Amino acid sequence: MGQLAAVLLDGLIYASWLFIIAVGLTLIYGVMKILNIAHGSLYALGAYSAASFGGYWLKQGYPPMGSYAAMLVAAIVVGLIAGPVIERGLLRFMYGKDEIVLVLVTYAVFLILEDFVKLVWGVDPYFIAQPYGLLGSFDIADLTYPNYNLLLFCAAVFLGVSLAWVLTRTRQGKMLAAVIHDREMSAAMGINVGRVYFITFTVGAMLGALGGALTAPMISVQPGIGAETIVLAFAVVVIGGLGSLPGAALAALLVGVVRSAAVHYRPELDLFSIYLVMAVVLIVRPKGLFSVQEARKI
Amino acid sequence: MKKDPTLAILTAASLILLAIGPVLPRWAMFLINVSLCYGIVVLGMMLLMRTGVVSFGHGLYYCLGAYASGTIDQVYKISDMSVMLLAAVLVTALASAALGLLLRKYRDIFFAMLSLAFSMILYGLLVKTSALGSSDGFNITASKIAGITVAGTAGDRYVRYALTVVCAFLAGLFMHKYVNSHMGRLALAIRDNELRVEYMGASVSNVIHVNYVISAVLAGIGGALVAIAVGHIDPEMAYWTTSGEFVFVGILSGTGSILAPFLGAFIFETIRSFAYEYSPNTWQLALGITMLMVIMFLPGGLWSLFMRKRKAA
Numbered sequence: 001m002g003q004l005a006a007v008l009l010d011g012l013i014y015a016s017w018l019f020i021i022a023v024g025l026t027l028i029y030g031v032m033k034i035l036n037i038a039h040g041s042l043y044a045l046g047a048y049s050a051a052s053f054g055g056y057w058l059k060q061g062y063p064p065m066g067s068y069a070a071m072l073v074a075a076i077v078v079g080l081i082a083g084p085v086i087e088r089g090l091l092r093f094m095y096g097k098d099e100i101v102l103v104l105v106t107y108a109v110f111l112i113l114e115d116f117v118k119l120v121w122g123v124d125p126y127f128i129a130q131p132y133g134l135l136g137s138f139d140i141a142d143l144t145y146p147n148y149n150l151l152l153f154c155a156a157v158f159l160g161v162s163l164a165w166v167l168t169r170t171r172q173g174k175m176l177a178a179v180i181h182d183r184e185m186s187a188a189m190g191i192n193v194g195r196v197y198f199i200t201f202t203v204g205a206m207l208g209a210l211g212g213a214l215t216a217p218m219i220s221v222q223p224g225i226g227a228e229t230i231v232l233a234f235a236v237v238v239i240g241g242l243g244s245l246p247g248a249a250l251a252a253l254l255v256g257v258v259r260s261a262a263v264h265y266r267p268e269l270d271l272f273s274i275y276l277v278m279a280v281v282l283i284v285r286p287k288g289l290f291s292v293q294e295a296r297k298i
Numbered sequence: 299m300k301k302d303p304t305l306a307i308l309t310a311a312s313l314i315l316l317a318i319g320p321v322l323p324r325w326a327m328f329l330i331n332v333s334l335c336y337g338i339v340v341l342g343m344m345l346l347m348r349t350g351v352v353s354f355g356h357g358l359y360y361c362l363g364a365y366a367s368g369t370i371d372q373v374y375k376i377s378d379m380s381v382m383l384l385a386a387v388l389v390t391a392l393a394s395a396a397l398g399l400l401l402r403k404y405r406d407i408f409f410a411m412l413s414l415a416f417s418m419i420l421y422g423l424l425v426k427t428s429a430l431g432s433s434d435g436f437n438i439t440a441s442k443i444a445g446i447t448v449a450g451t452a453g454d455r456y457v458r459y460a461l462t463v464v465c466a467f468l469a470g471l472f473m474h475k476y477v478n479s480h481m482g483r484l485a486l487a488i489r490d491n492e493l494r495v496e497y498m499g500a501s502v503s504n505v506i507h508v509n510y511v512i513s514a515v516l517a518g519i520g521g522a523l524v525a526i527a528v529g530h531i532d533p534e535m536a537y538w539t540t541s542g543e544f545v546f547v548g549i550l551s552g553t554g555s556i557l558a559p560f561l562g563a564f565i566f567e568t569i570r571s572f573a574y575e576y577s578p579n580t581w582q583l584a585l586g587i588t589m590l591m592v593i594m595f596l597p598g599g600l601w602s603l604f605m606r607k608r609k610a611a
Contacts, residue, residue, distance in 0.1 A: 035407055090590070099407050100352050104549060105593055107542055111586030118579040231418060231538050238411045271422030278415040283400055286408060 006143050007264050008257065013149045015256025016156035020214060021229055022236040022248050023159055024207030030243030031180055031200040033099055034091065037106040039208045040230025041113030042082055044221075046212025048117055049074040051126040051221045058130055067131050075213035079206025082113075087201040092194070110226070118223055125222035132217035148217065155214060159207070160249055167245065176200070180243075235278040241288030250289060251281075304474055304555055311557075312467040319456050319463070331459045331527045333567035334466040336547065337560035339520035341473050342513030343548040344559050348477070349509050350489030351405060355413030356517050356544050358420050359390045361536035363518025364525040365430065366390070371438050379443040379461060383522050390518030391511060398510045402503040405492075417536050424533035435532025438525050462523045466560065469516055473556045476512070485509060517544075546585065550592055552599015562600060 025039045050071035057070040086109060094105050135147035167173040178186040179196050187193045211229075219225065236255055240247025255274055262273035281289065319327060339360055346353055366389035367382035376382075397416055404412055425433045440458075441449035448457045476482045484505050487495050492502050525531045534540060543566075551562025573581030596602055 093594070100410065101593060103352075103354075103407065103410065104545065105590065107545070108586040108589035108593070111582040111589070113586075115580050115583035115586075119583075123579065227537075227539055231414070234411060235415065238408075238415075242407070268426040269422075271425065272419055273422075275415045275418040275422060279412065279419060282404075282408065282412045282415065286404060 002140075002142065003264060005140055007260050009140060009145065010260035010263070011253070011257035013145075013152060013256075014260055015252040016149075016153040017211075017215065018232060018236050018256055019156045019249055019252035020152070020159060021208070021211040022233040022240075022252060023163065023245070024204040024211070025233045026237045026240065026243055026245060026248045027163065027207065028201060028204035029237065030245075031176060032091075032095075032197055033243075034102045034106060035099065035234075035237075035242070036204070037103060037230055038086065038109040038113060039106075039204070039233060040226035040228075041110050041117065042078070042205050042208030043212040043215075043229050043233075044117050044226035045078045045082060045113065046075045046209030047216040047219075047221045047225060048121050048126065048212070049078050049209075050213035050216040051128040052121065054128045054131065054216070055126070058128075064130060064134055067128075067134075071128075071131065071213045071216065072210070075209040076206055078209040079202060082209070083202035083205030084198070086205070087198055091201065092197070095197070110230070114223070114226060117226075123223055125220040126216075127220055128216055130217070152214060156252075160245065164245055232274065235274055238288055239278055239281045241285075241290035244288070244290035247288060247290030254281075304557060305471070307557060308467065308470045308474070311560075312463055315463045316460060319459050324455065327455060327459050328527070329567060329571060330564070331462050332524060333564040334462045334560065335520045335523040335527065336544075336567060337520075337563035338466055338469045338523070339517045339544055340547045340551060340559035340563050341469055341556060342516030342520075343544050344551065344553050344556070345473065345477070345485065345509050345513045345516075347548055348489060348553045349485040349506055350492070351409045351506060352545060352548075353413040353510075353513075353541070354410040354538060354545060355415070355417030355541050356513070357536045357538065357540035358413070358417035359394060359514040359517035360521040360524075360540065360544070361417070361420060361424070361531075361533065362386075362393055363390050363521030364531040364535055365424070365521075366518070367440075367522040367525050368436065368438050368531050369430070371440055372436055377439050377441040377449075378445065379440050379458075379526055382440060382526065383465075383519065386518040386522035387515055390514045394511045394514030395507075398507040398514075401510060402507040414538055414541065417541055418538060421533050421536040421538075424536065431532070433533055435530060435534075437530050439529070440526045458527050462527060465519060465523060469519065470556050470560070473516075477556065481505060481508060546589055548599075549589060550600060552596075552601035554598060554601035554605055558599060558601035565600070 021043060024042075025036060028034055028036050028039070053074040054067045054071045057067050058064060090105070090109065091102075094102055097105075132146055132148045135151065137144050137146045139145070165173075167176060175186070175191050176196060178189070179191060179193055183193055212225075215229075236248055236251045239255065240249070240251035255277055258273050258277050259270065262269040285291065315330065322330070339356065343353070343356060346356075363386035366385045370382050370385045371377045397413075401409060401412060424430060430436060439449060441447055443457055443461065448454050477485070484495065484500055487500075488502050488505060495502055521531075521535060547559070547562045547566045550566065551558040569584070570581060573584065592599065598605070
């Protein structure tokens with residue numbers, strides 16, 4: 001009983017994290033049809049800037065609670081700078097190309113940003129563990145969980161709910177739906193498609209950086225975290241059905257619980273389990289759980 | 299119609315490489331060896347790209363080939379290069395024929411993602427398999443070839459090098475024949491318009507499946523040869539960034555000719571080894587920029603430079 005509770009709780013925590021790193025990716029794909037590999041670098045950028053800005057904050061002796069705000073601000077700034085630069089400077093020249101070419105373009109951006117991160121922050125790991133333990137902890141079944149995990153869960157729910165609200169309940173969201181459905185028609189109806197893309201990509205970039213910032217206290221921030229994370233985000237997004245928000249949430253839960261069960265019962269299957277879920281889902285539902293059938297074009 | 303010089307160039311290049319081998323400095327021999335191995339893998343990628351699908355998981359077969367030959371070498375103690383290569387071919391052919399049954403139904407991003415998932419499954423397995431060295435991998439001796447012991451002799455390095463050159467030649471020869479055959483020509487038609495190919499009575503899925511198996515076997519051979527040349531293998535070979543490099547070199551080379559992958563791989567390996575030496579933290583940056591340039595200005599890859607020149611002449 002105790003172990004089952006631990007499995008479910010671990011699964012939920014891991015699922016929250018997965019959702020946070022995947023939500024920006026699925027948003028960008030849903031609107032722009034770009035599977036953004038550079039999302040991994042934005043995650044890394046977010047983690048690094050949160051670690052260094054948050055670390056600076058703590059070193060100055062400012063109130064430690066403020067480090068959360070500092071990390072948040074760092075992520076938002078990264079998103080606001082990197083998003084527009086990538087979208088305006090590069091991606092807007094690429095719209096209309098094949099999806100797979102766009103994957104390669106973002107792969108190139110990923111490579112560039114990976115080294116950019118190394119040039120700015122060096123190759124030594126950064127640690128900012130203090131915010132992780134700051135909120136106290138609680139016990140379940142002889143295991144101690146820092147309350148930071150609850151923060152992660154709340155952040156995931158908050159992001160999911162607010163995005164869903166914006167997409168379905170606001171004027172902007174409805175315009176977005178129109179652009180997703182038919183880009184040219186909505187342009188003809190007076191929607192500024194370029195601006196919609198611009199805003200979507202910036203928000204997506206910010207979400208990626210935020211994912212990194214929220215993760216930074218739990219890991220050692222070092223080169224390679226972007227490459228590690230982006231494939232996990234891919235798995236979640238592809239399992240859920242590319243571009244589907246509820247799909248990403250469900251996929252995150254599925255992967256989270258399966259992985260935590262694997263870690264508890266058969267630790268050697270840890271990483272294997274995630275991609276096994278991905279392969280099985282793709283085999284049963286070739287386009288993911290929440291996918292829409294598309295007509296074949298002759 | 300003008301005679302196609304590809305085969306003549308391929309033969310001449312292979313003979314020259316074999317001839318100059320003994321006088322090459324060790325680093326150059328190693329560089330050429332590894333880039334030819336890479337070229338063999340990318341040759342397979344080129345075939346897939348000609349068919350209109352991109353695999354982001356070919357590291358799977360690269361790694362599988364290396365591990366198949368490594369296991370033969372270290373676990374079963376048959377350190378004969380020819381047996382090791384054969385094992386790599388068999389294992390990758392079987393694995394890709396099985397996975398191809400699934401992948402043949404997928405296109406575009408989904409083909410890329412599913413193959414990525416498969417390669418990451420292998421990576422996840424190998425990292426946790428302590429019998430095969432977990433994330434450190436293990437060393438390979440490959441001391442014999444066709445029963446003759448070469449390890450420790452003066453010609454050791456040259457034999458490994460020559461083996462790769464011969465394999466690359468054979469792979470190139472096969473691919474040249476294949477892309478000009480009925481099946482090979484269907485590939486380009488599928489890339490242009492899959493549905494019309496179906497209407498004409500050819501099975502798109504079959505072509506994709508066959509091409510997938512061929513490219514997987516080539517990747518396996520490349521992996522086994524790298525294992526023999528380098529003497530060490532690790533699970534990183536199945537990581538998605540390795541597959542990404544193959545895609546990168548494929549894009550860089552272009553699909554115009556079977557010589558392009560070898561040229562692309564050589565350029566790539568040269569840049570990589572010098573960049574590692576002089577500026578280890580910016581070489582990916584250079585790669586990324588090169589890739590963007592190629593996508594924007596040379597959609598046909600480096601090879602299209604040669605094509606344009608020839609047309610103008």
